[in-house]
Amino acid sequence: MTSEPARLPVDATTTTAWGSLTELSKNLQPDLRGWFATDPARAGRLSHQAVDLHVDLSKNLVTDEVLASLLALADEVRLAERRDAMFAGEHINVTEDRAVLHTALRRPSDEPLTVDGQDITADVQDELAKVYTFAEKVRSGEWTGVTGEPVRTIVNIGIGGSDLGPVMAYEALEPFVQDGLEVRFVSNIDPTDVAQKTADLDPTTTLFIVASKTFGTLETLTNARLARDWMWRSLVAVGAIEDSEEGRADAVAKHFVAVSTALDKVEAFGIDPENAFGFWDWVGGRYSVDSAIGTSLAVAIGPDAFAELLAGFHAMDEHFRTTPFEQNVPALMGLLNVWYVNFRDAHTHAVLPYAQQLHRFPAYLQQLTMESNGKSVRWDGTPVTSDTGEVFWGEPGTNGQHAFYQLIHQGTRLVPADFIAVANPAYPLTDAVGDGGAVAAGADVHGLFLANFFAQTKALAFGKTAEEVRAEGVAEELVSAKVFSGNRPTTSILAPALTPSVLGQLIALYEHVTFVQGVVWGIDSFDQWGVELGKKLALEIAPAVAGDEDALRTQDPSTAALIAKYRELRA
Numbered sequence: 225m226t227s228e229p230a231r232l233p234v235d236a237t238t239t240t241a242w243g244s245l246t247e248l249s250k251n252l253q254p255d256l257r258g259w260f261a262t263d264p265a266r267a268g269r270l271s272h273q274a275v276d277l278h279v280d281l282s283k284n285l286v287t288d289e290v291l292a293s294l295l296a297l298a299d300e301v302r303l304a305e306r307r308d309a310m311f312a313g314e315h316i317n318v319t320e321d322r323a324v325l326h327t328a329l330r331r332p333s334d335e336p337l338t339v340d341g342q343d344i345t346a347d348v349q350d351e352l353a354k355v356y357t358f359a360e361k362v363r364s365g366e367w368t369g370v371t372g373e374p375v376r377t378i379v380n381i382g383i384g385g386s387d388l389g390p391v392m393a394y395e396a397l398e399p400f401v402q403d404g405l406e407v408r409f410v411s412n413i414d415p416t417d418v419a420q421k422t423a424d425l426d427p428t429t430t431l432f433i434v435a436s437k438t439f440g441t442l443e444t445l446t447n448a449r450l451a452r453d454w455m456w457r458s459l460v461a462v463g464a465i466e467d468s469e470e471g472r473a474d475a476v477a478k479h480f481v482a483v484s485t486a487l488d489k490v491e492a493f494g495i496d497p498e499n500a501f502g503f504w505d506w507v508g509g510r511y512s513v514d515s516a517i518g519t520s521l522a523v524a525i526g527p528d529a530f531a532e533l534l535a536g537f538h539a540m541d542e543h544f545r546t547t548p549f550e551q552n553v554p555a556l557m558g559l560l561n562v563w564y565v566n567f568r569d570a571h572t573h574a575v576l577p578y579a580q581q582l583h584r585f586p587a588y589l590q591q592l593t594m595e596s597n598g599k600s601v602r603w604d605g606t607p608v609t610s611d612t613g614e615v616f617w618g619e620p621g622t623n624g625q626h627a628f629y630q631l632i633h634q635g636t637r638l639v640p641a642d643f644i645a646v647a648n649p650a651y652p653l654t655d656a657v658g659d660g661g662a663v664a665a666g667a668d669v670h671g672l673f674l675a676n677f678f679a680q681t682k683a684l685a686f687g688k689t690a691e692e693v694r695a696e697g698v699a700e701e702l703v704s705a706k707v708f709s710g711n712r713p714t715t716s717i718l719a720p721a722l723t724p725s726v727l728g729q730l731i732a733l734y735e736h737v738t739f740v741q742g743v744v745w746g747i748d749s750f751d752q753w754g755v756e757l758g759k760k761l762a763l764e765i766a767p768a769v770a771g772d773e774d775a776l777r778t779q780d781p782s783t784a785a786l787i788a789k790y791r792e793l794r795a
C-alpha cells in the first residue's frame with residue numbers, strides 16, 4: 225500500500241450539492257406531521273437494516289430531495305474513495321503519516337491484508353491469541369498471584385481511549401461477565417480515583433492492567449505507580465512478600481500486565497514484556513477497544529464473547545464498505561449530521577440509550593466523535609470551510625426525560641437525537657401488582673420502558689398544537705406554555721438484544737458515522753493535536769503548584785492568583 229499522503233480534501237462548500245442543500249434548507253418548512261400524512265410509506269422508505277440494527281431515519285427533517293442532495297454531496301467529496309483508502313491502509317491520518325486500520329482489528333483471520341509490506345491480519349491474530357491465552361489463564365485460575373490465589377479483581381488503569389471503550393463495553397456486557405470476576409477502571413489522576421477503587425481490595429487476588437497506547441500518559445503512569453506502591457505495601461502488610469527487591473519484582477510480575485504500542489517503556493516500568501500485549505500505531509486510541517486495549521474486557525467476558533464482539537464490528541464494517549450509500553446506515557447518519565450542523569444550525573447531538581447497560585455509551589461517543597472531528601484545519605493544513613463537529617452528549621432514558629428533555633422538546637435550540645434500544649433486556653421483570661390504572665398487573669416493565677422511547681420520539685416529531693391543547697380544556701393563558709412545536713428530529717435504532725455482536729455493530733456504526741462527517745469536512749479525524757497544549761502546560765505549571773516561586777512568577781496573573789489561592793486553601 226502507498227504511504228503517500230492522500231489527495232487534497234475537496235472543499236465541500238464549493239460543490240454543486242452544497243449549493244443545492246443551501247437552497248433546500250432556505251426553503252424548507254419542516255412538517256413531519258404533513259410529510260407522514262401525505263406519504264404513509266415514509267417510515268418504510270427511510271428505515272434501513274444494518275446487520276442486526278433496525279434504523280428508522282424517517283423522523284429526521286429531510287425530504288427526498290434533501291436526501292438526494294446529501295448523497296450527491298457524498299459523491300462530490302469522494303466519500304467512497306476515501307472509505308476504500310481507509311480500509312486499504314493508505315496513510316489517511318496525514319498529520320501523523322499513519323494508516324487508519326481499526327477495521328483490520330476485526331478482520332477475519334483468513335483475509336490477509338498487507339500494509340506497508342506487512343501482513344497485518346497475521347499480526348492481529350497473533351496478538352489476539354496472546355490476549356485470549358492470558359484471558360483463559362485468568363478465568364480458569366491458572367494465573368495466580370504471589371500467594372497462589374486466583375485473580376478475582378482486575379483493575380484497568382488507563383485514560384481516554386484506554387479507558388472509555390473498555391469501561392463502556394464492560395458495563396454494556398455485564399451479563400456476560402464470568403461469575404466471581406470483577407473489573408474496575410481507574411482513569412483520573414485525582415488520587416481519589418485510585419484510592420477509592422483499591423480501598424476494599426485484597427491485593428493477593430488483584431491484577432492490574434496498565435493500558436496506554438503511548439505508555440507516556442501522565443495520568444496513567446502516575447496511577448500505575450500509585451497502584452504498584454499500594455500493591456507492594458499491601459502485600460508486605462499481609463505477609464505475602466518480603467519487603468525486598470525480589471519481593472517487589474515478584475509482585476509486579478504476578479500482579480501487573482500492560483497493554484501498549486511502546487513495549488520498551490513497559491519494560492522500563494518493570495513489567496516483563498512477556499506480560500505485555502501490543503498493538504500498532506495505526507490504531508487510534510479512541511478506536512482501540514477491539515485491540516489488546518480490550519484485554520480487561522476479554523478476561524471478563526471470555527475469548528468467545530470477545531470474538532463475537534469483533535465479528536459484530538466486522539459485520540458493520542462490511543455493511544459500510546459494500547452497501548450503496550442510499551441504504552448505507554453509517555453514511556446516511558453521517559450525512560444527516562452534516563445536514564443538521566451545516567444547514568440547520570445544530571450545535572449539539574444527543575445520544576439517548578434506552579438500555580441501562582449502555583449508560584457509558586454517550587461518554588464513549590464523546591471521545592470518539594469530538595476528539596475526531598473537533599478540528600479547525602483540514603488534512604492539508606488549510607482552514608476548514610464550514611463548521612465542524614458537534615457536542616455529543618446524553619444519558620440513558622428514561623433518566624434524561626426527567627432532566628434535560630424539556631430543552632429538547634420546547635427549547636429554542638435544535639438538538640438532533642439518536643434513540644437506541646434493544647428489544648430483549650438482560651433482566652426482564654414484570655410488575656406483578658401494577659398501579660391499578662395504566663400499568664396492568666403483570667405488566668412487562670421493559671415494555672413500559674420502551675413505551676417511553678416511542679412516546680418521546682413521537683412527541684418530538686409531531687408535538688402538540690394549540691388547538692389540541694385547547695381541546696383538552698386548558699385555560700387560554702396556559703395554552704402557549706403547553707404547545708409542543710414538534711419537528712424535533714430523531715433517529716431510532718432498535719436491536720434484538722445487547723449481545724457482544726450488537727455492541728460491536730453499534731460501536732462500528734458510530735466510528736463510521738464519525739468518519740463520514742470528517743470526510744465531508746475534509747479533516748483528519750484520526751489525530752488529536754488539540755489535547756497536547758494542556759498536557760504540556762500542566763507539566764510546566766506543576767512546579768509552581770508544588771511551591772516553586774520562580775515558576776509561579778512566570779504565570780499570567782489569573783493563573784498565578786489561582787495557584788496561590790489553591791496553595792493557601794490546601795491544608
Ligand code: F6P
Nearest residue numbers: 384385386436437438441509755
Ligand atoms: O489526551 C488524549 C489522548 O491522547 C487520547 O487520544 C488517548 O486515548 C488518551 O490520551 C490516552 O492515551 P494513551 O493510551 O497513550 O495513554
